[in-house]
Amino acid sequence: MNRKGFALVIAMVFMSLLFMGGSSYLYMTTSESKQTERQADSDKAFYLANSGIERACWRIKNNNILNSETFKLKGASNAANYLEDRDINVTVANLGNNLYQITSTSTVGNSTKTLNSIIQKNPPSHVFDYGYFVNNWGWFYGRGITAKGDIRSNGRFDFRDSPMVEGNIYAGFEIYDGGQGIRGSGGDTDRNGNYLNQHPFSDKLDMPNLNDLSYYENIAKTKGGSVVINGATIINNVFGDDPGESGNIVLIGTSSKPIEVTGTVVIRGDVVIKGVIKGQGTIYAGRNIYVANDLTYKNAPGSPRPSSNNPDALDNWVMAQKDKDLVGFAAKESIVLGDYTGRTGGSWYANNWLFSMGNEDVGRDGIPDTRDTGENDGIFQSQYEDMDRDGVKDNNYTWASVQTQEPINNFANCPAGVSSFGGIATNSVSKLDGVFYTNHAFAGKVGNGAIVNGAVISKDEAIIYSNTLTVNYDERINSRHSTGENRIIDVGLPFSKKVDIIRWWE
Numbered sequence: 110m111n112r113k114g115f116a117l118v119i120a121m122v123f124m125s126l127l128f129m130g131g132s133s134y135l136y137m138t139t140s141e142s143k144q145t146e147r148q149a150d151s152d153k154a155f156y157l158a159n160s161g162i163e164r165a166c167w168r169i170k171n172n173n174i175l176n177s178e179t180f181k182l183k184g185a186s187n188a189a190n191y192l193e194d195r196d197i198n199v200t201v202a203n204l205g206n207n208l209y210q211i212t213s214t215s216t217v218g219n220s221t222k223t224l225n226s227i228i229q230k231n232p233p234s235h236v237f238d239y240g241y242f243v244n245n246w247g248w249f250y251g252r253g254i255t256a257k258g259d260i261r262s263n264g265r266f267d268f269r270d271s272p273m274v275e276g277n278i279y280a281g282f283e284i285y286d287g288g289q290g291i292r293g294s295g296g297d298t299d300r301n302g303n304y305l306n307q308h309p310f311s312d313k314l315d316m317p318n319l320n321d322l323s324y325y326e327n328i329a330k331t332k333g334g335s336v337v338i339n340g341a342t343i344i345n346n347v348f349g350d351d352p353g354e355s356g357n358i359v360l361i362g363t364s365s366k367p368i369e370v371t372g373t374v375v376i377r378g379d380v381v382i383k384g385v386i387k388g389q390g391t392i393y394a395g396r397n398i399y400v401a402n403d404l405t406y407k408n409a410p411g412s413p414r415p416s417s418n419n420p421d422a423l424d425n426w427v428m429a430q431k432d433k434d435l436v437g438f439a440a441k442e443s444i445v446l447g448d449y450t451g452r453t454g455g456s457w458y459a460n461n462w463l464f465s466m467g468n469e470d471v472g473r474d475g476i477p478d479t480r481d482t483g484e485n486d487g488i489f490q491s492q493y494e495d496m497d498r499d500g501v502k503d504n505n506y507t508w509a510s511v512q513t514q515e516p517i518n519n520f521a522n523c524p525a526g527v528s529s530f531g532g533i534a535t536n537s538v539s540k541l542d543g544v545f546y547t548n549h550a551f552a553g554k555v556g557n558g559a560i561v562n563g564a565v566i567s568k569d570e571a572i573i574y575s576n577t578l579t580v581n582y583d584e585r586i587n588s589r590h591s592t593g594e595n596r597i598i599d600v601g602l603p604f605s606k607k608v609d610i611i612r613w614w615e
Contacts, residue, residue, distance in 0.1 A: 146218070147218070147219065147220060150217040150218035150219065150220040151217075151220040151222065153195075153217040153220075154195075154215045154216060154217040154220045154221060154222035155222045155224070157182070157195055157197050157215035157217065157222070158197065158213045158214055158215045158222045158223065158224045159213070159224060160182065160197060160213075161180075161197040161198070161199040161211075161213030161214075161215065161224070162199075162211050162213050162224055162226050164180070164197075164199060165199050165201050165209075165211040165213065165228075166211070166228060166608050166610075168201070169201070169209055169228055169230055169607075169608055170230075170607040170608055174201055174203075174209075175199075175201065176200065176201055176202075177198075177199065177200045177201070178198075178199055179196050179197065179198050179199075180196075180197055180199075181194065181195065181196060181197065182195070182197070195215055195216070195217055196215065196216075197213060197214075197215045198213070198214045198215070199211065199212070199213045199214075200212045204227070206599070207229055207230040207231055207232075208227060208228070208229055208230075208611070209227070209228045209229075209230065210225065210226070210227055210228075211225065211226050211227075211228060212224070212225050213225075222615070223615070224613070224614075224615055225613070225614050225615070226610055226611075226612065226613045226614075227610070227611040227612040227613075228608050228609070228610060228611065229608065229609050229611050230607065230608055231324075231604040231606075231607060231608075232588070232591075232604055232606065232608075232609040233586070233588065233591050233602040233603070233604055234314070234315070234316070234317045234602070234603060234604055234605040234606070235314055235588055235605075236261075236314050236316060236317070236546075236566050236605070237544065237546075237564060237566065237586045237587070237588070237591070237602055238259065238587050238588055239258070239259050239260055239261045239279075239564065239566070239582070240256055240257065240258035240259065240260055240276070240561075240563075240564050240565070240580045240581070240582030240583075241256055241260040241261070241564070241565050241566075241570075241580055242260070242261045242262070242314070242564070242565070242566045242567075243261075243262045243263070243264070243567060243568070243569065243570050244262075244263045244264070244316050244475075244476075244496070244567070244568040244569075245262070245263065245264045245466070245471075245476060245477055245568055245569050246262065246264045246265060246266075246267070246466075246477065246478065246569075247260070247261070247262025247264065247265070247266035247267070247280065247570075248266070248267045248268075248269075248570075249266075249267075249268045249269070249272040249274075250267075250268075250269040250270065250272075251269065251270050251272060251574070251578075252270045252271050252272060253272075253574065253576055253577035253578060254272035254273070254574075254577070254578050254579075255272065255273040255274075255275075255293075255577070255578070255579045255580070256272075256273070256274045256275065256276065256295075256579075256580045256582075257275045257276065257413065257414060257416050257579070257580065257581045257582060258275070258276045258414065258418075258580070258581070258582025258584070259276040259277040259278075259279070259582070260274060260276060260277075260278055260279070260295075260580075261278075261279040261280070261311070261314070262279070262280045262281065263280075263281040263313045263314060263316075263475075263476055264280070264281055264282055264476040264477065264478065264479070265280055265281070265282040265283045265284070265285065265478070265479075266278060266279075266280035266282075266283075266284045266285075266309075267285050267287070268284075268285065268286040268287060268289070268291050269286075269287045269289065270287075270289060271286075271289050271290050271291060271292050272291060272292065273291070273292040273293040273295075274291055274292075274293045274294070274295025274296070274306075275293045275294050275295070275416045275418065276293075276294060276295060276306070276418055276582070277294075277295070277306045277307075277308060278291070278295045278306060278307045278308065279308045279311040280308070280309050280310070280311060281310065281311060281312075281313050281476060282309065282310060282476070282479060283309055283310075284304075284307050284308075284309045294306050294418065295307065313474075313475075313476075314605075315605040315606070316496070316548065316566075316568065316605060317546070317548075317603030317604055317605040318497065318498050318548065318605070319393070319439060319440070319441040319497075319548050319603060320441065320497055320498050320499045320548070322375055322377075322393055322395055322441065325373055325375050325393045325601070325603075326346075326347050326350075326375045328372075328373045328601060329346040329347055329372070329373045329374055329375050329393075330346045330347065332372050332373060333346065333371075333372060334346055334370075334371060334372035334373040334374040334375075334390060334601075335369075335370075335371050335372070335374065336360065336368060336369065336370055336371075336374055336392070337369040337371075338360070338361075338362060338366055338367075338368055338369065339366040343358070343360065343522060344358070344374050344376065346374070346375070347374075347375045347376075347377065348374075348375070348376045348377065348521075349376060349377030349378055349395070350377070354521065355378060355515070355519065355520070355521060356376065356377035356378030356379075356395065357376075357378035357379045357380075357513070357514065357515060357519070357520045357521065358376055358378070358379075358380055358381070358520055358521045358522050359381045359382075359517070359520045359521070359522045359523045359524070359533065360380065360381070360382040360383075360384075360522065361382070361383055361384045361522075361524065361533075362383075362384035362385040362386050362387075362407075363384055363385055364385050364407065367384070367385040367386055367387045367407040368382070368384065368385065368386040368387070369386075369387050369388050370386060370387070370388040370389070370390040370391075370392060370436050371388050371389070371390050372389075372390045372601060373390060373391055373393070373601040374390060374391070374392050374393065375393045375394075375395070376392065376393065376394050376395065377395040378394070378395055378396050378514065379394065379396045379397050379398075379399065379513050379514055379520070380392065380394045380397070380398045380399065380438075380440075381399040381401055381513070381517065381520060381530075381533060381534075382398065382399070382400060382401065382404060382438075383400065383401040383402035383403065383404055383533070383534075384402070384403070384404065384405075385405055385406075385407050386404060386405070386406060386407065386434065386436055386542070386543070387406065387407035387408055387434050388434060388436060389434065389435045389436065389600050390436060390437070390600050390601060391436065391437035391438070391439055391544075391600050391601045391602055391603075392436070392437070392438050392439070393439045393440075393441075394438075394439070394440045394441060394442075395441050396440070396441060396442045396514060397440055397442050397443050397444070397445055397511075397513070398438050398440040398443075398444045398445070398545075398547075399444075399445045399513070399530075399534065400438075400444065400445070400446050400447075400538065400541060400553070401447070401448070401530075401533050401534035401535070402534060402535050402537075402538055403538055403539055403540045403541070404540070404541050404542060404543060405540050405542050406433070406434035406436075406542040406543075406562075407434060408433050408434045409433060409434060409542060409562070410426075410429075410430035410433045410562075410583075411429070411430065411433075412426070413562065413581045414426055414581055414582060414583065414584045423584050424589075426584060427584050427585050427587075427590050430585060431585060431590075434542070435544070435583065435585055435586070435600050436542075436543050436544070436600070437543065437544040437545075437546065437586075437600050437601070437602050438543050438544065438545050438546065439546040439547070439602070439603050440546070440547040440548070440549070441548055442510070442547070442548065442549050443506075443510060443511070443547050443549040443550040443551070443552065444545050444547045444550070444551045444552075444567070445511055445550075445552060445553050446459075446538055446541075446551075446552065446553025446554065446555055446572070447459075447534060447535065447536040447537075447538050447553040447554040447555060448530060448531050448534035448535055448536050448554075449511050449512070449530070449534075449553065450529065450530050450531045450534075451536070452531040453531050453534065453535045453536060453537075454535040454536030454537035454554070454556065455536050455537075455554065456536070456554070457536055457553065457554045457573075458554065458573060459552045459553050459554055459571045459572070459573045460506075460508070460511070462552075462571040462573070463506050463511075463550055463552045463569070463571040464505055464506050464507060465505060466505065466506060466550065466569040466571065467503055467504065467505045467506040467510075467549065467550065467568075467569055468503065468504055468505050469489070469494045469495065469496055469502050469503045469504075470483075470484065470485050470486065470487065470488075470489070470494060470502070471484055471493075471494055471496075472484030472485075472486075472490075472493065472494070473490070473493045474493070475493055475494065475496055489502040496548075496568065497548045497549070497568075503549075506549075506550055506552075506569075510549070510550070511552075513530065516528075516529075517529065517530050517532075517533060535556075536553075536554040536555075536556065537555075537556035537557075538553075538554075538555045538556055538559060539555065539556045539557065539558060539559050539560070540559070540560050540562075541555075541559070541560070541561045541562070541563070542562045542563060543562075543563045544563045544564045544566075544583065544586055544600075544602065545561075545563065545564065545565050545566065545567075546564075546566045546567070546602070546603055547566070547567045547568065548568060549567070549568050549569065550567060550568065550569045550570070550571065551565055551566075551567035551569070551570050551571075551572065552569070552570065552571035552572065553571075553572065553573070554573045555572060555573070555574050555575070555578065556575060557575045557576040557577075558575075558576055558577050558579075559574055559575075559577070559578050559579070560578075560579045560580075560581065561578075561579070561580045561581065562581045562583060563581075563582075563583045563586075564580075564582055564583060564586065565580060586600075586602065
């Protein structure tokens with residue numbers, strides 16, 4: 110082969126390689142472009158399907174549920190939106206017990222996305238995940254205080270004289286032990302001295318709002334809540350609903366004639382209660398609940414919750430005790446312990462602490478003593494400071510906040526011969542079984558060695574105890590067991606969110 114022929118061969122080989130490389134590059138570029146386009150379409154389909162989930166949640170919130178619908182997005186302006194012509198197909202299936210399954214599908218190009226979620230309407234608030242929860246200032250002052258279970262405050266949480274906490278401690282601001290330490294797992298540290306179970310500056314949890322009890326009244330009427338004593342129906346759904354009823358009532362139970370609570374019951378005025386109680390449900394009061402003496406379950410759990418906080422042990426305890434008595438007490442105003450008149454069982458004197466609490470001039474964060482914008486400026490900022498959403502600025506508590514709204518002998522079901530509050534109440538309360546919730550204060554005097562088996566959830570707290578005070582959290586009300594498809598406990602506790610996503614999958 111001459112040199113010219115050899116050069117031609119080389120040139121042809123080179124051109125072939127160049128052509129093949131160019132073709133490969135073009136193929137790769139085209140393939141990547143198509144892959145990018147497919148990924149973009151997949152993302153668009155995903156977000157469109159997710160908007161279907163959000164639309165269904167909105168409908169569930171507002172009681173405007175459609176079993177199925179197809180809709181398109183609407184542009185925010187007159188500008189063209191290239192996704193407006195894509196269908197979003199949504200179906201909603203009612204699973205019962207306020208649970209709904211939402212399925213949402215959308216297609217963009219060759220990509221189809223289907224999203225699913227389980228939604229619970231009006232789930233119990235997460236404040237019930239704690240044995241002690243205070244919306245404002247949490248305080249454990251005294252070595253005699255013991256909490257078994259997690260505790261939380263939306264404000265700061267202060268400790269004095271080494272109380273014991275067997276659980277986690279959460280606070281919206283500082284956690285301060287006064288330099289004296291906290292006994293139990295709440296004070297545990299690692300080798301570097303860092304607290305293992307203390308969580309300052311945690312997110313704020315919203316309190317349920319009971320300013321309007323109409324939702325709970327509807328539940329009481331729909332599901333037939335009741336209070337029965339000795340075979341007689343004392344309350345059927347809502348007390349104070351009839352013109353002849355004052356709305357104020359006394360409930361007293363004994364071992365042979367306990368107060369039997371079934372489902373949700375609403376009492377529009379004050380409730381004075383003591384003695385033996387049984388059943389599963391929640392009593393709502395339109396004003397105050399007065400715990401006049403011991404309040405104990407007839408069929409109580411066989412043992413307190415395990416103090417180890419081991420999840421498996423707690424779950425086993427819940428399953429073993431799930432059918433035992435469990436009653437909630439929810440007050441629109443306050444829960445008052447003992448004899449506030451101070452005539453039986455010693456002086457009440459909770460007012461020494463309580464009357465300095467309650468002022469709603471708390472600033473934008475809704476928490477007192479944080480020195481944020483608007484706090485203590487004398488200007489009522491209802492969007493931030495109206496914590497019970499009644500449209501009125503609350504000042505500090507007074508005797509008017511504590512006293513019954515009419516003499517107790519005018520209450521329905523008041524025992525014959527009782528002419529004063531001291532005739533039915535005592536400051537020697539030693540045992541409280543139940544879940545106690547109030548939009549305002551949980552306050553009063555208890556006796557020596559008082560025990561709460563359940564939970565204390567309130568805006569403000571002023572418990573005056575003697576010797577020891579123990580709070581054993583009732584794990585049965587934790588959201589692990591009261592929400593979702595597999596919930597085993599539902600006593601109708603207050604809610605703060607209208608819907609909650611229990612499960613989500615693609």
